[in-house]
Amino acid sequence: MAEQLIELDEAVSALLAFVFSGAIGSPKEKGVCYALVKTTPTEFSWSVALEDIDGPALPIDRYWIQIDRRSKEISSPQRIMISEADLSEAILSATGQHLASSTRFTDGALSISYKVTVREDPDIAYVVQLRHHGNVASMDSLMTLVSRTVEPHILPVPPVYPIPGEKRRQEVTGMGRQITRLIPGVVASETYPHLSHDEKLIFVRRMALAFQACWSLPLPEPRLIGELIATDVGGEVILSVKPDRHHGLGGPFSSVREYLRAYIKSSLVALEKQEGIEEYKERFLEQIRDLVHNRLRNIPAIVEDIPIVAMHSDMGPHNIIVSRRTPIDIEAIIDWEFVASAPFASLHRIIEMFFREPASNGFGPEYDRAGELREAFWNTIPDWKIWAENEATQVFLEWFRFGLFMKPEWRPQDLSESEAREFWEENIRVVNGMLQKYPE
Template sequence: MGRQITRFTLGLVASSIYPRLPHEEKLIFQMALAFQACWTIPLPGPHMIGELSARESKTHTGRLALVALEKQQGIQEYHKGYLDRIQAFVANHLNKIPAVAEDIPLVALHADMGLHNVIVSNHAHTLIQAIIGWEFIASAPYASLHQIIEMLFRKTAPNGFGPEYGRAKELREAFWGTIPEWGDWNTSEATQLFLEWFRFGLFMKPKWLFLGLSEDETAAYWAENVRVVKDMLGKYSWP
């Protein structure tokens, strides 16, 4: 039986503050240190993807996403254009992921450490007071938090993957420069290959959040998903 211990923390939810911060304040917002603090916690052995008890997971992100994609209603054109090809790809290519991707570090992580789970000071909005939502902890490749980290460099959007801030390159450099060991891993072949396949699983099926968007907005909503899927099908399967 699990226990949950709570304490009231005075402050503001970072997701309501961070998008409005000046660029100079975003540069000194120390989320990188919060991620590093988790990633350096020693794991019980053997180090496997799964719970912190190191229970092995046999299910691939791509297969889980495919099941959700097959059940999704209201996307007939997408199904018509991609579903058969995606099904064949998942069936025939997931066992061909380059072995070097296995070299990526497995770490303890807060699997939902987005800005919506960060409390900042009422008076100094770059000062992190607390990280909440600790029911979402696991052992997994550190780069599986890629999408959450990316939200520090992008504007909000209905599909959770909005356009980059104007000086996003500087924000990325400041983030990874704060934790240089992980910055080196982030540019490694192992991480780049892992992210390529992991993003395919993430973007195979977007969250269903259209909420009355216009036709142009709907097309923009799908654009990143379609690009990622087409790139993978073209690179590892067929044009």
């Protein structure tokens, strides 16, 4: 009789119950942030943290937790960290310099970070990040390619310092170390909402050029859809396309329609698993299931015409470093974990961040005169404006937005009646539109 192993869904439920029991601290008024780091035939491994979602962006303790797929036994949490000895070894190997000091630094969503100084040059600081999602060797190579081929005033990236042997180390441990130069400044998500309209216009024009620079990176032919991997081969950076890991879609896909079908089916799975939205599910889930299971064949062939490009899939204000003194000046684009070869319009949600106020549901109200911001963005890159208005793009966005807005975020209980109504407004509008256009 075959051995019964627990599957991922059951393991996630056990993990959350374990964390909410207080295993890594009091969960009161906190959310659980977790990410699957490694899967083997006998074990799941996660990075897990308790996070004050509304609190300041401070370093938080993340823990390595494993679940045995046979016995369901959960390991004792081990704090994820880089020891001073490891920091010293990494800096020496990558830069030839010697560690002077290190302090915990503001973390990314999928990494822990340290600010490091060296004895040889106290005016220079580095950021050492322990990443469990990003392919560090690929990130280093891609950022090097960008710095070599794109003008730094258009698409600035922090200098990277590859650690010899880190690719193999990440393959074995599930975590990789990345070293970049610390770029002084502040993230644009803190400053952009407070800029004047004229300042926003300048900023979105600059961001349009940055997006265009990404989209212009040369991709291998034929152009496939998936995760973009960069490999250094004797000093030359070679790009290839592998299965999508960001959404777990698989691939790579040679067809835009197949990519959309995989994306929408993945969105349905996420909707089915989402908790705390029972009112929404009772109203829409069965109709959405029916559409997804029976009418994805209706995606028109014209979507195959949409350009497939290289992209930083998370190039929103939260990953842009700007000058503290002049916050319309872009100092660096950071966190190149999510890099893809994909239809350019799949960046719809990210680009919309520059036209909308921040919101907990991810799609806030438009800024005053948002139409002028959009015009400024697309008029700066007129060749792409033509594509943005093209029928292939509009049809693609109809289906892509269905996948994007199919699952609403959990709605807080303390909202006013009008706030509660507005919270899922875009989800309901998009889903209703598709249900009406593609009835049974």
